[in-house]
Amino acid sequence: MADGKRLLLLIRHSPYGSSLARASLDVALAAAAFDRPLSLLFTGDGVLQLLPEQDSEALGVRNPGRLLASLPLYDIEQVYVDAAAAARYRLDLDAAPVAALALGREEIRALIDRHDHLLGF
Amino acid sequence: MADGKRLLLLIRHSPYGSSLARASLDVALAAAAFDRPLSLLFTGDGVLQLLPEQDSEALGVRNPGRLLASLPLYDIEQVYVDAAAAARYRLDLDAAPVAALALGREEIRALIDRHDHLLGF
Amino acid sequence: MIYSLLVLSSPASGQCAMTAARFARAALARGHTVGRIFFLDAGVTNGAAATVLPQDETDRLQPWVELAERHGVELILCIASALRYGMLDETEAGRYEKPAATIHPAFTVSGLGQLVDAATSADRLVTFGG
Amino acid sequence: MIYSLLVLSSPASGQCAMTAARFARAALARGHTVGRIFFLDAGVTNGAAATVLPQDETDRLQPWVELAERHGVELILCIASALRYGMLDETEAGRYEKPAATIHPAFTVSGLGQLVDAATSADRLVTFGG
Amino acid sequence: MTLHTLNASPASAAFADCLAMLAAGDVLLLLGDGVYAALAGTGARAQLDACGARLCLLREDAAAAGILARVAGAEVIDIDGFVALSEQFPRQLAWY
Amino acid sequence: MTLHTLNASPASAAFADCLAMLAAGDVLLLLGDGVYAALAGTGARAQLDACGARLCLLREDAAAAGILARVAGAEVIDIDGFVALSEQFPRQLAWY
Numbered sequence: 001m002a003d004g005k006r007l008l009l010l011i012r013h014s015p016y017g018s019s020l021a022r023a024s025l026d027v028a029l030a031a032a033a034f035d036r037p038l039s040l041l042f043t044g045d046g047v048l049q050l051l052p053e054q055d056s057e058a059l060g061v062r063n064p065g066r067l068l069a070s071l072p073l074y075d076i077e078q079v080y081v082d083a084a085a086a087a088r089y090r091l092d093l094d095a096a097p098v099a100a101l102a103l104g105r106e107e108i109r110a111l112i113d114r115h116d117h118l119l120g121f
Numbered sequence: 122m123a124d125g126k127r128l129l130l131l132i133r134h135s136p137y138g139s140s141l142a143r144a145s146l147d148v149a150l151a152a153a154a155f156d157r158p159l160s161l162l163f164t165g166d167g168v169l170q171l172l173p174e175q176d177s178e179a180l181g182v183r184n185p186g187r188l189l190a191s192l193p194l195y196d197i198e199q200v201y202v203d204a205a206a207a208a209r210y211r212l213d214l215d216a217a218p219v220a221a222l223a224l225g226r227e228e229i230r231a232l233i234d235r236h237d238h239l240l241g242f
Numbered sequence: 243m244i245y246s247l248l249v250l251s252s253p254a255s256g257q258c259a260m261t262a263a264r265f266a267r268a269a270l271a272r273g274h275t276v277g278r279i280f281f282l283d284a285g286v287t288n289g290a291a292a293t294v295l296p297q298d299e300t301d302r303l304q305p306w307v308e309l310a311e312r313h314g315v316e317l318i319l320c321i322a323s324a325l326r327y328g329m330l331d332e333t334e335a336g337r338y339e340k341p342a343a344t345i346h347p348a349f350t351v352s353g354l355g356q357l358v359d360a361a362t363s364a365d366r367l368v369t370f371g372g
Numbered sequence: 373m374i375y376s377l378l379v380l381s382s383p384a385s386g387q388c389a390m391t392a393a394r395f396a397r398a399a400l401a402r403g404h405t406v407g408r409i410f411f412l413d414a415g416v417t418n419g420a421a422a423t424v425l426p427q428d429e430t431d432r433l434q435p436w437v438e439l440a441e442r443h444g445v446e447l448i449l450c451i452a453s454a455l456r457y458g459m460l461d462e463t464e465a466g467r468y469e470k471p472a473a474t475i476h477p478a479f480t481v482s483g484l485g486q487l488v489d490a491a492t493s494a495d496r497l498v499t500f501g502g
Numbered sequence: 503m504t505l506h507t508l509n510a511s512p513a514s515a516a517f518a519d520c521l522a523m524l525a526a527g528d529v530l531l532l533l534g535d536g537v538y539a540a541l542a543g544t545g546a547r548a549q550l551d552a553c554g555a556r557l558c559l560l561r562e563d564a565a566a567a568g569i570l571a572r573v574a575g576a577e578v579i580d581i582d583g584f585v586a587l588s589e590q591f592p593r594q595l596a597w598y
Numbered sequence: 599m600t601l602h603t604l605n606a607s608p609a610s611a612a613f614a615d616c617l618a619m620l621a622a623g624d625v626l627l628l629l630g631d632g633v634y635a636a637l638a639g640t641g642a643r644a645q646l647d648a649c650g651a652r653l654c655l656l657r658e659d660a661a662a663a664g665i666l667a668r669v670a671g672a673e674v675i676d677i678d679g680f681v682a683l684s685e686q687f688p689r690q691l692a693w694y
Contacts, residue, residue: 004492010691012615014511016566017256017372017535019456020380023413026452030484036492044615045511048538054568059257060300061566084618090543109621112600112689117497119378120692125362131595133519135607137662138386138502138631140326141250144283147322151354157362165519166607169634175664180387181430182662205522211639230525233504233593238367240248241596243589250598251509254414254457256534257563258509258598264581272585284384292458292470327384328422328474340422342471344458366588372509372516372534372598373685380694381605386630387659388605388694394677402681496684502605502612502630502694513611 005116006037011046013121015064016056021049024121025067032074039078040071041111042100046121047085050096068097082108126237127158132167134242136185137177142170145242146188153195160199161192162232163221167242168206171217189218203229244275246364248357250371252284253302259288262370263305270313278316278360279309281349285370286319286329289349303346310348317349324351374405376490380501382414383432389418392500393435400443408446408490409439411479415500416449416459419479433476440478447479454481504528505591506555508536509598512546520597526554529587531579536597537564540573551575560584600624601687602651604632605694608642616693622650625683627675632693633660636669647671656680 009028013020031038042050049064056063071079081100086093093102103111112118130149134141152159163171170185177184192200202221207214214223224232233239247266251258266276281288288306295301309315319329328344331351335343345351361367377396381388396406411418418436425431439445449459458474461481465473475481491497506528510516517539524530530550532540537559539546550557558577564570570578579587588594602624606612613635620626626646628636633655635642646653654673660666666674675683684690 005494005497007488007491012612012693014535014538014567016563017511018413019254019256019453020413023380023450023453026450027412027484027487031488031491034485034488034492036488044611045513045535045538048511048567051568053571054566056566058562059260059566061257062296062298063566065568088544089538089541105618108619112619112691116688117491117494118499118600118689118691119491119497120499120501120694121380126364126367128358128361133516133597135631135634135663137659138607139283140323140384140386141283144250144320144323147320148282148354148357152358152361155355155358155362157358165515166609166631166634169607169663172664174667175662177662179658180390180662182387183426183428184662186664209640210634210637226522229523233523233595237592238361238364239369239504239593239595240361240367241369241371241598242250245588250596256509257566258534261533261560261563261581265584268581268585269588272582272589274585287458290458292460292465292468292474294455294458294460294464294468296452296455322426325424325426328417328420328424330422330424334424335422338422338424341473344422344474366592366594368588368594369507369596370509371596375684380692386605387662388630391629391656391659391677395680398677398681399684402678402685404681496688496690498684498690499603499692500605501692511611513614515607515609518609 004036007031007117008039008041008115009119010041010043011121012044014045014048020121021064025064028076029074032076038076041080043082043085047081047089047091050091052095065097071098080111125157128152128238129160129162129236130240130242131162131164132242133165135166135169141242142185146185149197150195153197159197162201164203164206168202168210168212171212173216186218192219201232243365244277245269245366246277246360247279248369249279249281249285249288250283252287258370258372260302266309276315278318280318280357280360282320283323286323286327289319289329289345291344291346307346307348318356319349319351321351321353373495374407375399375496376407376494377409378499379409379411379415379418380413382417388500388502390432396439406445408448410448410487410490412450413453416453416457419449419459419475421474421476437476437478448486449479449481451481451483505587505594506530507596508532509534511535512539516597521549524553524555529556529558529591531584531587532559534563537567537569540576541569542572542574599687601683601690602626603692604628605630607631608635612693617645620649620651625652625654625687627680627683628655630659633663633665636672637665638668638670
């Protein structure tokens with residue numbers, strides 16, 4: 001990983017409700033492609049991107065599931081999820097398209113403190 | 122009032138957070154200009170349009186206050202406000218730019234039932 | 243029955259604009275008349291001619307164009323919103339000295355009277371927002 | 373200090389886009405460098421050339437144009453979002469056979485690498501959304 | 503006797519405002535991000551079940567969200583069903 | 599030690615999510631519809647006061663909202679003050 005500021009992307013929006021979810025994943029992939037240190041935190045409605053079995057064929061839109069599954073290929077290993085947000089929607093994180101470490105509130109605050117720039121999506 | 126369907130506009134959005142508030146008032150004025158029966162209900166964040174002393178000069182945007190005050194000139198008399206929503210923001214309805222009858226939940230349901238078409242803004 | 247639709251959703255902000263187009267087609271298929279579809283606020287951007295979506299996403303302009311060209315449905319952009327969002331037909335582009343129209347010809351730009359008229363004369367008025 | 377800004381807000385959806393422009397101007401006035409302002413998602417519509425606001429509302433394009441032309445600030449539209457929102461420069465308008473460019477020349481269209489570069493090299497990265 | 507359509511997540515102001523207005527005899531059709539409110543076992547779903555309105559959600563949006571297997575008790579309808587609802591309910595109110 | 603900026607009404611999901619993340623030592627700057635959370639005597643303001651973060655709001659947005667006389671205890675700052683905050687706090691997080 002090249003030096004430079006450590007970037008944390010906080011993803012708070014649902015997959016299909018706006019084009020933001022799509023844009024935020026593009027930023028993550030771009031950062032990885034430029035070999036920049038990067039972490040991802042799914043929180044708020046962003047955890048809904050981790051629901052398995054998403055089938056957006058009928059809507060004619062791209063399905064973030066495949067994109068999420070490819071994150072490790074871009075050696076984006078630091079993927080986290082807000083445990084409280086996931087619980088609110090009773091998500092089964094083991095079935096998520098990408099492995100994400102569940103964090104409590106204090107751990108999330110520590111995660112934020114370990115990064116230089118925060119991108120809120 | 123010409124015949125035709127009775128129209129109820131429910132205004133739920135704040136004055137400056139989007140261009141929706143502006144559009145909804147334009148619809149109200151247009152309906153009145155075409156002599157169509159029309160009622161307005163401010164509910165949710167829409168009640169924030171009724172705050173007095175709005176000064177949007179510095180933002181360079183039009184202030185809905187004057188527009189609201191002109192509603193009676195367009196003989197739009199049926200102006201209502203959701204009492205619970207107003208209370209949530211501790212609004213003083215007597216100071217509002219336009220006189221609006223405060224309604225409780227059941228009265229609002231009855232208001233809805235008295236109209237043919239509902240426009241949710 | 244006579245249906246009028248009010249579309250407030252932008253094609254870029256989720257699926258609701260396309261749900262509205264599918265609703266119109268289904269209403270026609272069930273034998274109803276869809277007289278007028280009125281686009282207001284961010285909904286006017288459904289008329290944009292310059293939008294380019296990635297290959298694997300279905301086109302979001304074509305469903306509207308078909309409703310107009312094949313089924314004679316009127317697609318009306320509210321002029322106040324159209325100007326605010328830069329959605330100009332030939333006349334408005336000329337009036338404001340812009341290089342070209344920015345909307346597809348299947349759409350027309352007009353005043354709110356058309357919405358009020360549609361709203362008070364239709365049997366059903368269905369709004370699509372968000 | 374070197375500032376980079378990320379603008380996600382559309383000029384039509386409230387005041388945040390103009391707050392971002394005012395922030396950039398104030399940062400310059402306090403002696404900072406504002407290298408790059410990156411527009412993403414709905415933020416790319418800040419580059420629209422065809423927007424027409426009512427007389428009594430201040431222009432929302434001019435503040436950006438001044439930052440670019442008078443202070444040399446780079447105004448970059450993310451290409452993926454620009455295409456999705458129909459914000460095309462001359463090249464893209466040609467490539468997709470559209471009648472004319474739809475953005476103001478003070479804006480350039482480029483890839484996300486520019487955002488990543490700005491984000492990881494600037495002292496401060498300030499995001500404006502909603 | 504109103505057809506409510508909700509196109510916003512259970513965390514939104516629109517969900518709370520819509521819930522306050524729902525009456526028995528109404529029907530609520532969940533669209534777009536609204537479908538997540540039908541997730542069985544969530545607080546949002548419990549609130550919807552308690553208000554006595556008939557609960558429907560749009561198939562295409564529920565399939566995209568990946569929740570078709572987790573909305574037991576709510577009626578999954580397609581766009582044709584949406585038109586049919588609008589035929590039955592003369593008044594529609596959009597929440598978003 | 600983070601500068602949070604909130605550009606959404608107290609009824610929004612963004613307000614609830616932001617509140618959950620605020621820590622003592624952080625500063626919260628209310629922008630746009632965020633300013634309504636500073637209204638004295640409201641539930642939203644009570645929640646903000648309880649979390650121990652320093653509370654600021656942007657003058658132009660508060661003036662437009664018409665609430666300058668009802669936000670006692672919160673710091674009203676102008677755009678220059680916003681830049682000054684960003685100088686002090688290296689990390690900014692936008693909620694909207």
